[in-house]
Amino acid sequence: MEATGIGVWGVPLAIFAGAIRVSTPFIFVSLGEAITERTGRINLGLEGTLVFGAMTAYAVAVMTLSPWLGVLAAMAVGACFGLTHGFICKFRKVNDIAIGIAMMQFGLGLAFFLGKPFIQPAAPKLPAIAFGAWSDLPPIQAVLNINVLFLIGAALALFLWWAFRNTRVGLILRVVGDSSDAARAMGLNPDTVRLLATAAGGALAAIGGAYLSLYYPGSWNEGISSGQGLMAVALVIFARWNPIGCFLAALLFGGAGALGPALQSVGVTKGYYLFYAAPYVLTLVIMIATSSPTRSLAGAPGALSITK
Template sequence: MMVEILLDATIRSGTSILFATLGEIITERSGIINLGVEGLMLIGALGGFYISYLTGNLFLGVLASFVLASIAGMIHAFITVYLRGNQIVSGLALTMFGVGITALYGKKMIGVPLSGFKKISIPFLSKIPVIGVMFNQDLLVYLSYFLVIALSFLLFRTKLGLKIRMCGENPAAADTAGINVFRVRFLSTIFGSGLAGLGGAYLSLAYTPLWIENMTAGRGWIAVALVIFASWYCYRAMFGAYLFGGISALQLRLQAIGTNVSAHILQMLPYIFTIVVLVIATIRLEKGAKVEPESLGIAYDREDRR
């Protein structure tokens, strides 16, 4: 019983990060780095919560979170793809924008009650011992399962996925083959931003259905790190997100049952894990495990094509 409770908490805690990580994978596979994930998640969280509160419709809130984060991501896409601006600086500016605008417009929503997504059990599957809790979740969790499968298929089994990966590996060759590199990168960044917005929406509409300033608590940065841990693969991103979620859930349980370890130290555990992940990933890269897109972070200019 305890294992099932912990697994349930793991899934719920890791789902928001999973959405954001999947979005960043799509973006980086096309060759663009987006460090604005934290800001995009906040925009999605507030936008989804506000629209759901106004309309009384959670699904409209989810749609709004995707659209608003996509619009914000469009700014980053335009600067980095068409203006060939610095991707790191633009991403950081996007994060600061998201933090600031949600703090400004979210003040009136603090403490406002909202009935969020409820769990829906899938017959038969939810009765399986232990892993059955995976099939007793809300609709957004099920959507995350679907996205892992769908995006993996898209990237490695479709012509569109090949175009996205070509733009990230060798944009000049992709351009020569007739692929519009600018359009692919632009749309991939927008779509990835929308998925990050869904990660924020999950926090405010399902995980804790309310709005709290800076409620993402660094999850966007964790998602960026998990992309490296996942080696830019969706299935590995799912494992990494749930691993982080499991550590988060474990530290909360340890605080609940009482322990001699300081609560502040326990709260640090998920972020310590992130540092360890980055160290391991760096060691792998230094040993020659080349996994990141070849042209990641490099602006493409047709005039420089050789």
């Protein structure tokens, strides 16, 4: 985004615009992982789901010329990945973290193998809403040109925050996540609830992948994710399993990821590339800050393996 004509406001505007663009995959992956972890299961395979969802969405969009069909296809394969993960994890003595890592590698490898024919073809992009049409300044127009999926993610965060507290489904997720024995006493099957929650989490993570390939950066290649699926797990912990917290933390991560491009956009030619590491440094800082051998994580589901 060019900063011409707005002077010192160029950097904050570029960071704001970049935060919206970069945060959208984090929003969907973190919300999906929040649903999964609320039931007491962690899914480290979301990086593979994200990348395979990106490849699937791009391939379907190329073949059908419809980006929304690509998003739906990504959701379907993401749910299948989640169902596979959940089905394997229901067996006794199976470690969900180890299975998540295996699913991540499987998703990455399968995406790279099946996606090779789609590296060159161009797919139609997801639409954006031009909230800045009232302005004559291109930087303002660019900042307020907001993709539909970002708005859907914001609405979904609000809905999940409300649903976790005020609906029967939210109560079921919380009970299963806090105590399997209490869930069984209520007549619930914890394995089934976790299976469905993991499938829902996978579907949402795949939407994040679809955004990457069909809007920003808007192409399919094997390095499209840069570890965003794994960083989203840290984001959920930082947000204390609160959907609104996930949304705000995603914006924070997105802003950190936008620092380098923002500085470059206003003519900084030396050292700006160091800021490209900001999201990874932030992830490390968050993991250190939220780790303690003497205290439990506030708001953490009791059955979640990382809290034990």
